[in-house]
Amino acid sequence: MSIGAAGPGETLAGSARGLDRLMGAGLAAALGLLGLGLTVPMISVNKLFLFEEKMSVMRGLEILIGEGEWPLFAIVVVFSLLFPIAKIGLAAQIWYGDHGDPDRLAKRLGLLDLAGKWSMLDVFVAAIVVSAVKLSVVSAVAIHPGLYLFGGAVLLSMVLSQRIAAGARAGMKRQAE
Numbered sequence: 347m348s349i350g351a352a353g354p355g356e357t358l359a360g361s362a363r364g365l366d367r368l369m370g371a372g373l374a375a376a377l378g379l380l381g382l383g384l385t386v387p388m389i390s391v392n393k394l395f396l397f398e399e400k401m402s403v404m405r406g407l408e409i410l411i412g413e414g415e416w417p418l419f420a421i422v423v424v425f426s427l428l429f430p431i432a433k434i435g436l437a438a439q440i441w442y443g444d445h446g447d448p449d450r451l452a453k454r455l456g457l458l459d460l461a462g463k464w465s466m467l468d469v470f471v472a473a474i475v476v477s478a479v480k481l482s483v484v485s486a487v488a489i490h491p492g493l494y495l496f497g498g499a500v501l502l503s504m505v506l507s508q509r510i511a512a513g514a515r516a517g518m519k520r521q522a523e
Contacts, residue, residue: 383496392486433461
């Protein structure tokens with residue numbers, strides 16, 4: 347796998363070699379997995395073994411709005427909806443963007459690095475929720491595909507973002523030489 351040096355007027359996508367040419371498709375797949383992960387049920391909670399409710403992120407947001415839990419709603423929207431979409435979008439900008447302005451590219455790479463540091467927060471929150479409900483004596487929790495789809499989207503976007511950033515930095519280094 348190799349990402350060539352993208353010069354002025356050229357994109358990383360245009361200079362990609364080998365399997366790196368699939369980065370754009372990978373970003374699209376990550377976005378698709380994210381969409382499914384947000385809407386497909388992640389868990390179902392059986393309360394007192396009588397009532398079952400299947401929960402997705404979107405269903406959870408509906409419940410938070412209904413209960414007036416605005417701060418928690420905002421946190422979930424930012425870290426589980428907006429943040430992952432913005433990260434994939436930023437990676438796509440770097441992948442498909444013209445890198446004639448090294449300062450702009452460096453700023454985007456810095457933002458992508460910052461996004462990478464926060465990437466697993468949404469999965470961590472989902473894991474805490476599942477663990478907390480599983481520890482309850484009056485509830486039983488079953489895991490559903492949405493959790494795996496959501497986690498897969500986050501992991502795939504992390505791997506692709508790191509590879510794209512590494513390729514962009516290598517290209518910047520080659521241009522500077």
